[in-house]
Amino acid sequence: MTDTTKQSAAKPPVAAKKPSTASHHGQIVTDDYAWLRDPAYPEVSDPEVLAYLEAENAWFRHQMAPQQALVDTLFAEMRARIKEADRSVPQKDGDWLYWIEFEEGAEYKKWWRRPVRAPEDGRADQLILDEVALAAGHEYFSLGAVSVSRSGQLLAYSVDDNGSERFTARIKDLATGALLADEIPGTLGALVWAADDRALVYALANENWRTDNARLHWLGQPASEDVELYHEDDEGFRVGVALSANEEWVILGTSDHETSEVRLIPANDPLAEPVLVRPRQPGVEYDVDLRGETLFVHTNDTHENFRLATAPLAAPGEWATLIDGSDAFYLTGFELFRDFYVVEGRIGGLDRLEVRYYDDPARIEPIVFPERTYTASLGNNPEWSTSQLRLSYESMVSPATVYDYHVAERTLEVRKVQEIPSGYDPALYTTERLEIDARDGTAIPVSIVMRRDRAAGGPLHLYGYGAYGIAIDPGFSTARLSLLDRGFAYAIAHIRGGDDLGRAWYKAGKLQQRTNAFTDFVDVARGLVARGFTRAGRISISGGSAGGELMGAVVNSDPELWGAVVAHVPFVDVLATMLDASLPLTPGEWPEWGNPIEDEAAFELIRSYSPYDNVRAQAYPPMLVTAGLNDPRVTYWEPAKWVARLRELKTDDNVLLLKTNMGAGHGGKSGRFEGLRETAEEFAFILWQMRAA
Numbered sequence: 001m002t003d004t005t006k007q008s009a010a011k012p013p014v015a016a017k018k019p020s021t022a023s024h025h026g027q028i029v030t031d032d033y034a035w036l037r038d039p040a041y042p043e044v045s046d047p048e049v050l051a052y053l054e055a056e057n058a059w060f061r062h063q064m065a066p067q068q069a070l071v072d073t074l075f076a077e078m079r080a081r082i083k084e085a086d087r088s089v090p091q092k093d094g095d096w097l098y099w100i101e102f103e104e105g106a107e108y109k110k111w112w113r114r115p116v117r118a119p120e121d122g123r124a125d126q127l128i129l130d131e132v133a134l135a136a137g138h139e140y141f142s143l144g145a146v147s148v149s150r151s152g153q154l155l156a157y158s159v160d161d162n163g164s165e166r167f168t169a170r171i172k173d174l175a176t177g178a179l180l181a182d183e184i185p186g187t188l189g190a191l192v193w194a195a196d197d198r199a200l201v202y203a204l205a206n207e208n209w210r211t212d213n214a215r216l217h218w219l220g221q222p223a224s225e226d227v228e229l230y231h232e233d234d235e236g237f238r239v240g241v242a243l244s245a246n247e248e249w250v251i252l253g254t255s256d257h258e259t260s261e262v263r264l265i266p267a268n269d270p271l272a273e274p275v276l277v278r279p280r281q282p283g284v285e286y287d288v289d290l291r292g293e294t295l296f297v298h299t300n301d302t303h304e305n306f307r308l309a310t311a312p313l314a315a316p317g318e319w320a321t322l323i324d325g326s327d328a329f330y331l332t333g334f335e336l337f338r339d340f341y342v343v344e345g346r347i348g349g350l351d352r353l354e355v356r357y358y359d360d361p362a363r364i365e366p367i368v369f370p371e372r373t374y375t376a377s378l379g380n381n382p383e384w385s386t387s388q389l390r391l392s393y394e395s396m397v398s399p400a401t402v403y404d405y406h407v408a409e410r411t412l413e414v415r416k417v418q419e420i421p422s423g424y425d426p427a428l429y430t431t432e433r434l435e436i437d438a439r440d441g442t443a444i445p446v447s448i449v450m451r452r453d454r455a456a457g458g459p460l461h462l463y464g465y466g467a468y469g470i471a472i473d474p475g476f477s478t479a480r481l482s483l484l485d486r487g488f489a490y491a492i493a494h495i496r497g498g499d500d501l502g503r504a505w506y507k508a509g510k511l512q513q514r515t516n517a518f519t520d521f522v523d524v525a526r527g528l529v530a531r532g533f534t535r536a537g538r539i540s541i542s543g544g545s546a547g548g549e550l551m552g553a554v555v556n557s558d559p560e561l562w563g564a565v566v567a568h569v570p571f572v573d574v575l576a577t578m579l580d581a582s583l584p585l586t587p588g589e590w591p592e593w594g595n596p597i598e599d600e601a602a603f604e605l606i607r608s609y610s611p612y613d614n615v616r617a618q619a620y621p622p623m624l625v626t627a628g629l630n631d632p633r634v635t636y637w638e639p640a641k642w643v644a645r646l647r648e649l650k651t652d653d654n655v656l657l658l659k660t661n662m663g664a665g666h667g668g669k670s671g672r673f674e675g676l677r678e679t680a681e682e683f684a685f686i687l688w689q690m691r692a693a
Helices: 047-081 129-134 503-507 517-532 546-557 574-578 585-593 600-609 638-650 672-690
Strands: 005-006 012-015 020-024 027-031 090-094 096-102 110-115 126-130 143-150 154-160 167-173 179-187 192-194 200-203 213-218 227-231 238-243 247-254 260-266 286-291 294-299 307-312 320-323 329-336 341-347 349-357 360-366 375-378 388-394 402-406 411-417 431-438 443-451 460-463 489-493 537-545 561-570 623-628 654-663
Touching: 012 047, 012 638, 020 411, 027 574, 027 600, 047 585, 047 638, 047 654, 047 672, 110 129, 126 129, 126 143, 126 154, 143 167, 154 179, 213 238, 238 349, 247 286, 247 402, 260 286, 286 307, 286 329, 294 329, 307 329, 341 375, 349 375, 375 574, 388 561, 431 517, 443 517, 460 517, 489 654, 517 537, 537 546, 537 672, 546 561, 574 600, 623 638, 623 672, 638 654
Parallel strands: 460 489, 460 537, 537 561, 561 623, 623 654
Antiparallel strands: 005 012, 020 027, 090 096, 096 110, 110 126, 143 154, 154 167, 167 179, 192 200, 200 213, 213 227, 238 247, 247 260, 286 294, 294 307, 307 320, 329 341, 341 349, 349 360, 375 388, 388 402, 402 411, 431 443, 443 489
8 A cells, every 4th residue: 555545444545635737728727636547548557546446446345345245135136037048039141040149157148040941959050159268268358349241151250358448350260160360459340341251341449549440451461451441530530330231332431429421332342432422511410321322311411300311322412301300200210121111210208110111202100019118129130131120129117028020011029028037027017207397497208117016205216317319218127126126216317418309308418508417317306306206315326427427416416315326437527538638539529518628618617517626525425436447438537536536525424435347447347247246236335325314
């Protein structure tokens, strides 16, 4: 233990204060804990930094030790709800049926296939990828892209074994099981086959973890000789690659949070000059797919809720409306097939899928589901020519269900319902969707689930995110049952900043209106109290990443409401991060938060709500904070600095814990059971603290 971090058996660690100052727009910003950022990052080897993180981890273990029996009980409950030996519904792709399996006790999956015409006796089954073997010996494992070549003979896949989200791509010969010599380190995103399976198109993460390029790798050649097909000069934009539905074009897209631009490359001639669909225009987003000589364009150029347009491939920038933008229908995406296409969207926040036809624009066939509140989406549908669609469906009381939708008959066929081995009776639970008025009069949707026999006014857990236009679906969770069966209600606040109610809902929670997300969450909590669901101090809350920023903001503004708080990898040092253009995500984040380097108003606004900068001397609720040492999205020092400042300034004796995963990144520990144990720890912390509330 160094002199910068002091700890005794009875007290939490205290980080040393080493003031550093910087001037922005004539304002002096002082940071006493900036030293927690290792100067050698992304390598973290500074002894003082590591000593502090290890001291906090030791304090976490010490404080949670008396709750270990509860953690074990919760983990056993959660694990008992998982069918350990499980497999997905096989899906046809060409001459093969593909599926994935978990074996009993396995943390990771195995990927299988068999010929379509082979009997289901297992003799023709072929193991094409074994995650269990790939993960062996690694503290962390994540499979990135998986792509079978058009011939079915080769498999490209990528692996991250430390949580840094820098993936190494490899290629496997499926006939022999042997790995080719090809190895591409540092990839991020999809792997797209081209040139009759002789090449791969991919994006490479640069030293700042930004994908500013698309590259072509010829099989058998060293990665050092790969060809750069496109380079993005705007440091705020990211490049991604995809394959068109008919597999004839490589789609090369570049975008930030509010502007995009697409180029097309013939899949059989990847060195051809890319075709620019339409030059970027600030604030205009679009994505594309192709059918024959017709381009389909999903864009917000005329309506913020997007329209669907078409254009001839010969004149790709001349867009003619196929489906108008609408205030009522938020058009989130589309998928093309040979004989029909499907649009996805939301009406009033509820998912909607429609089958439509190329030769009859007036023919619209919504897919009808059995419940009033649910979440539904297209699943994996790899074949261009198909007569049925694989769909995913669930609700807050209905386990995940896989459907096949027969297009001609307009009927749903259940293919698989999530099994819960320890038992589950949906009749014991009830769910509803409420609207609670925010302080400005805006009605905020709230999804809530609880047991029917729950006592009124009992404990309630409230979850929120509210950023990047990401909607939080009212889906099913087996882990959540451990709270519901202990008398909790569980609510999701669909606050502004997400796009739950359309693009305007997203815009109303970003940039100059960012604080709406925070006040919406608080007002939902107060509204649930007013309606008798719970009472102040009996509400536990959680959120991660930008949702962790939400946690930081609301504990600063309304600490008395919360009985327990869990902030996962929280984005709490917003001002310093947005002022540092060298960090991986910062330039691309300015359209979301504002650029405080150039814009004084943005500087003042971010400074006014940035959780780290607004910690003050007051009582704070009990809090559990997590971090990942290798996290490239929310760097480890953000939660570490935040906890250090909270320890310095808070006036209460409530528990404050920081757990840093020293071998993982943004998503915490990998593996289905290791991740589940972290959820058990989270719930144990909540139950421990809420007993005293």
